[in-house]
Amino acid sequence: MSDETVQACEARVRASFDMQGAMRLIGARLVRAVPGEVEIGLAYSPAITQQHGFVHGGMLVAALDSACGFAAYSLMPADAEPLTIELKHSFLAPGRGARFTMVGRVRKAGRTVSFCEGEAFAHAVDGARRLIATMSTTIMTVTGRASVRKQSGRASD
Amino acid sequence: MSDETVQACEARVRASFDMQGAMRLIGARLVRAVPGEVEIGLAYSPAITQQHGFVHGGMLVAALDSACGFAAYSLMPADAEPLTIELKHSFLAPGRGARFTMVGRVRKAGRTVSFCEGEAFAHAVDGARRLIATMSTTIMTVTGRASVRKQSGRASD
Amino acid sequence: MSDETVQACEARVRASFDMQGAMRLIGARLVRAVPGEVEIGLAYSPAITQQHGFVHGGMLVAALDSACGFAAYSLMPADAEPLTIELKHSFLAPGRGARFTMVGRVRKAGRTVSFCEGEAFAHAVDGARRLIATMSTTIMTVTGRASVRKQSGRASD
Amino acid sequence: MSDETVQACEARVRASFDMQGAMRLIGARLVRAVPGEVEIGLAYSPAITQQHGFVHGGMLVAALDSACGFAAYSLMPADAEPLTIELKHSFLAPGRGARFTMVGRVRKAGRTVSFCEGEAFAHAVDGARRLIATMSTTIMTVTGRASVRKQSGRASD
Numbered sequence: 013m014s015d016e017t018v019q020a021c022e023a024r025v026r027a028s029f030d031m032q033g034a035m036r037l038i039g040a041r042l043v044r045a046v047p048g049e050v051e052i053g054l055a056y057s058p059a060i061t062q063q064h065g066f067v068h069g070g071m072l073v074a075a076l077d078s079a080c081g082f083a084a085y086s087l088m089p090a091d092a093e094p095l096t097i098e099l100k101h102s103f104l105a106p107g108r109g110a111r112f113t114m115v116g117r118v119r120k121a122g123r124t125v126s127f128c129e130g131e132a133f134a135h136a137v138d139g140a141r142r143l144i145a146t147m148s149t150t151i152m153t154v155t156g157r158a159s160v161r162k163q164s165g166r167a168s169d
Numbered sequence: 170m171s172d173e174t175v176q177a178c179e180a181r182v183r184a185s186f187d188m189q190g191a192m193r194l195i196g197a198r199l200v201r202a203v204p205g206e207v208e209i210g211l212a213y214s215p216a217i218t219q220q221h222g223f224v225h226g227g228m229l230v231a232a233l234d235s236a237c238g239f240a241a242y243s244l245m246p247a248d249a250e251p252l253t254i255e256l257k258h259s260f261l262a263p264g265r266g267a268r269f270t271m272v273g274r275v276r277k278a279g280r281t282v283s284f285c286e287g288e289a290f291a292h293a294v295d296g297a298r299r300l301i302a303t304m305s306t307t308i309m310t311v312t313g314r315a316s317v318r319k320q321s322g323r324a325s326d
Numbered sequence: 327m328s329d330e331t332v333q334a335c336e337a338r339v340r341a342s343f344d345m346q347g348a349m350r351l352i353g354a355r356l357v358r359a360v361p362g363e364v365e366i367g368l369a370y371s372p373a374i375t376q377q378h379g380f381v382h383g384g385m386l387v388a389a390l391d392s393a394c395g396f397a398a399y400s401l402m403p404a405d406a407e408p409l410t411i412e413l414k415h416s417f418l419a420p421g422r423g424a425r426f427t428m429v430g431r432v433r434k435a436g437r438t439v440s441f442c443e444g445e446a447f448a449h450a451v452d453g454a455r456r457l458i459a460t461m462s463t464t465i466m467t468v469t470g471r472a473s474v475r476k477q478s479g480r481a482s483d
Numbered sequence: 484m485s486d487e488t489v490q491a492c493e494a495r496v497r498a499s500f501d502m503q504g505a506m507r508l509i510g511a512r513l514v515r516a517v518p519g520e521v522e523i524g525l526a527y528s529p530a531i532t533q534q535h536g537f538v539h540g541g542m543l544v545a546a547l548d549s550a551c552g553f554a555a556y557s558l559m560p561a562d563a564e565p566l567t568i569e570l571k572h573s574f575l576a577p578g579r580g581a582r583f584t585m586v587g588r589v590r591k592a593g594r595t596v597s598f599c600e601g602e603a604f605a606h607a608v609d610g611a612r613r614l615i616a617t618m619s620t621t622i623m624t625v626t627g628r629a630s631v632r633k634q635s636g637r638a639s640d
Contacts, residue, residue, distance in 0.1 A: 033218040034225035037194065061190040062235075068191030069253050070234045074227020078219075096226055097439060098464055100257040100414060100571045102598050102619060104591045119617065120575045124438070125411060125466070127573050127617070146590065146598070148573060148619050150412055150464060152439070254596060255621055257414045257462060257571060259441050261434045276460065277418045281595070282568060282623070284416050284460070303433065303441070305414060305462050307569055307621060309596070347532040348539035351508065375504040376549075382505035383567050384545020391541045392533075410540050414571040 013047065021047050025082045032078065040075045042082075043113070048121070050082040054112040067107030069145075072114070072132050076101065076147045079116030080128035084151040087121045092153050094126075099149040107144060109134030116147075126151045170204065178204050182239045189235065197232045197271075199239075205275040207239040212268045224264030226302075229271070229289050233258065233304045236273030237285035241308040244278045249310045254282075256306040264301060266291030273304075283308045327361065335361050339396045346392065354389045354428075356396075362432040364396040369425045381421030383459075386428070386446050390415065390461045393430030394442035398465040401435045406467045411439075413463040421458060423448030430461075440465045484518065492518050496553045503549065511546045513553075514584070519592070521553040525583040538578030540616075543585070543603050547572065547618045550587030551599035555622040558592045563624045565597075570620040578615060580605030587618075597622045 025045035029035060035052070038060050044051040052075050054060075054067070062068040077099055085094045116130045130147035182202035186192060192209070195217050200208040209232050211217075211224070219225040234256055242251045273287045287304035339359035343349060349366070352374050357365040366389050368374075368381070376382040391413055399408045430444045444461035496516035500506060506523070509531050514522040523546050525531075525538070533539040548570055556565045587601045601618035 028220045031220035032225060033214075033216050034195075034228050037216045038191075057190075059190050059194045063185045063188035064250070068189060068231060068235075069256075070227065070231020071191050073230045073234070073256070073258075074225060077227045077230070078225075093221070095263075096260055098257065098259040098412065098462075099226075099230070100255065100619060101230075102255040102621065103253055104598055106252075120614070127575055129617070143591070146600070146619065148412075148571060148617065150573065255569065255619075259462060259464065261441055277457070284418055286460070300434070303443070303462065305416060305460065305569075307416065342534045345534035346539060347528075347530050348509075348542050351530045352505075371504075373504050373508045377499045377502035378564070382503060382545060382549075383570075384541065384548045385505050387544045387548070387570070387572075388539060388541020391544070392539075407535070409577075410574055412571065412573040413540075413544070414569065415544075416569040417567055420566075 018046050021045055021086050025050060025086055028085065029078070029082060034074060035078055038071050038074065040078070045082060045086055047086050048083060048118040050079045050086060050116045052079045052114045054114065056110050067112065069103055069107060072107055072112065072145055073099070073101045073147070075112070076114040076116065076130040076132050076145065077149065079114040080130045080147060080149045081116070081151060083116040083118050083128050084121070084126040087118055087126070088153055092155050095152045095154045097150045097152050099147055101145060101147045103145055105134070105142065105144040107134065110137045111135050124153055126153065175203050178202055178243050182207060182243055185242065186235070186239060191231060192235055195228050195231065197235070200270070202239060202243055204243050205240060205278070207236045207243060207273050209236045209271045210268060211271065213266060224269065226260055226264060229264055229269065229302055230256070230258045233271040233273065233287040233289050233302065234306065236271040237287045237304060237306045238273070238308060240273040240275050240285050241278070241283040244275055244283070245310055249312050252309045252311045254307045254309050256304055258302060258304045260302055262291070262299065262301040264291065267294045268292050281310055283310065332360050335359055335400050339364060339400055342399065343392070343396060348388060349392055352385050352388065354392070357427070359396060359400055361400050362397060362435070364393045364400060364430045366393045366428045367425060368428065370423060381426065383417055383421060386421055386426065386459055387413070387415045390428040390430065390444040390446050390459065391463065393428040394444045394461060394463045395430070395465060397430040397432050397442050398435070398440040401432055401440070402467055406469050409466045409468045411464045411466050413461055415459060415461045417459055419448070419456065419458040421448065424451045425449050438467055440467065489517050492516055492557050496521060496557055499556065500549070500553060505545060506549055509542050509545065511549070516553060516557055518557050519554060519589045521550045521557060521587045523550045523585045525585065527581050527583070538583065540574055540578060543578055543583065543616055544570070544572045544618070547585040547587065547601040547603050547616065548620065550585045551601045551618060551620045552587070552622060554587040554589050554599050555592070555597040558589055558597070559624055563626050566623045566625045568621045568623050570618055572616060572618045574616055576605070576613065576615040578605065581608045582606050595624055597624065
């Protein structure tokens with residue numbers, strides 16, 4: 013994989029990531045994007061917690077869903093967009109840590125449907141890292157922005 | 170079910186809901202809590218969108234996860250807390266609408282493990298409502314706040 | 327829904343069901359098929375058990391997967407076939423009973439992708455019925471038998 | 484890991500596997516069992532097919548569920564038994580091949596709850612191998628055979 017390919021991939025993913033108001037709201041940032049794999053970082057903040065002071069599981073799901081979606085996107089044709097059909101998220105351990113890393117990977121890229129897997133890690137202040145969640149997701153390739161709108165229209169029928 | 174039971178239930182759920190920084194951050198509010206069923210509302214805002222301007226799927230997952238977790242919590246003993254083990258979320262249609270309603274219901278309440286199901290609805294400006302997502306989740310009963318911490322400790326081993 | 331529609335639906339589903347060697351092997355039979363809903367029955371037999379003498383969870387999953395797949399199929403065009411993309415199955419209670427009923431229902435029928443839900447019930451000798459499992463599944467519409475083969479070919483690339 | 488540990492592990496898993504009537508029925512056999520990982524083999528046969536002549540997805544799910552359950556079992560105390568709470572299975576490609584291999588692995592072993600992942604591979608006549616399915620499952624540790632029965636009893640309440 014040439015440096016140019018990697019740079020073009022990251023630029024394309026970043027352009028789309030930056031349009032996600034939700035990622036900005038929760039404080040997530042794009043760490044790395046190579047074809048087929050995307051990493052998103054999230055710092056601990058009281059603003060994203062549940063009732064026991066841990067990070068709310070849904071915030072981790074949201075960031076991991078984005079990581080998987082962009083991993084699929086990184087392998088799609090220029091005019092295509094990812095549409096998550098379903099996701100399953102397993103909480104192996106509570107969201108306790110100073111910061112979190114979400115890694116999304118394409119397991120199988122298909123023309124219409126792609127399967128991705130994700131892992132979330134918690135990083136303690138001393139640098140120790142542990143796996144806290146796994147995700148499995150199905151993502152559809154939708155061609156063209158117009159199609160995304162059309163798709164939405166059709167779905168609401 | 171007496172009015173008193175319902176009021177006590179809602180008060181207990183609301184106290185815990187109000188401690189979730191994440192729900193406040195995304196603008197979710199507790200609409201209704203009766204034993205075994207909890208409803209959460211979410212208004213559209215650019216702050217919670219993905220790259221096409223629809224509500225980010227992860228925000229809907231987060232609110233629906235809370236709705237299911239609190240539905241399970243509403244049937245638990247006074248000293249118990251819910252801990253989501255896993256969730257599956259299906260996106261039937263994009264998150265397009267003026268506001269959204271997430272309903273979590275207990276399908277089977279067990280001593281240790283409860284199974285919940287959730288539905289997310291989008292409401293258009295003209296009031297039309299359509300189902301946009303379904304969730305299936307497994308929630309564990311953890312006894313006492315101390316146990317929640319202990320659980321977390323154990324999980325990180 | 328006319329009687330004729332229902333009869334045509336059941337005949338179409340039954341023709342396909344009868345081609346499933348796996349359903350015959352485990353002793354499953356088609357009980358009912360109306361547009362959007364299919365019911366499959368399974369009698370207890372030591373041949374389909376796990377190590378504690380209950381019915382093996384995988385046998386229930388297989389029958390419920392078929393029920394959901396045929397429910398989706400019942401709403402598809404004449405030249406289309408269902409292809410399950412993924413399924414999630416929750417085991418609410420062990421597979422203990424004299425016989426079992428699996429009900430698959432279409433939750434949302436789409437042109438390309440359909441979402442179905444299933445429920446499995448155990449029937450005791452005295453007739454008591456209890457819910458023992460739920461399923462959520464995503465099913466793709468593949469057009470024509472040739473396409474099914476083509477799809478398979480593509481998938482193996 | 485000593486040879487003795489591995490042999491004891493395989494003997495324990497095999498004793499339980501041999502009690503699963505369902506695995507015998509579909510022609511599955513235990514290939515390998517080491518602490519934390521179990522492999523099950525399945526040969527193609529018209530008896531386990533769906534309507535297009537491929538292996539029925541449910542048969543693959545059943546064998547992979549067993550592989551994951553026994554992987555969890557291989558790390559449990561002597562008096563404990565695995566109880567699958569839920570599973571998600573993604574079909575990456577149709578069940579086409581001369582034989583199939585299902586591998587179940589423990590991702591996180593907990594005192595009460597374990598998380599496992601599985602992969603199913605199809606082997607062509609010429610020996611080529613391809614990934615056709617992935618699984619993610621939650622398995623509960625139940626202590627003692629009596630508890631399994633008690634658990635069942637409680638579940639049916």
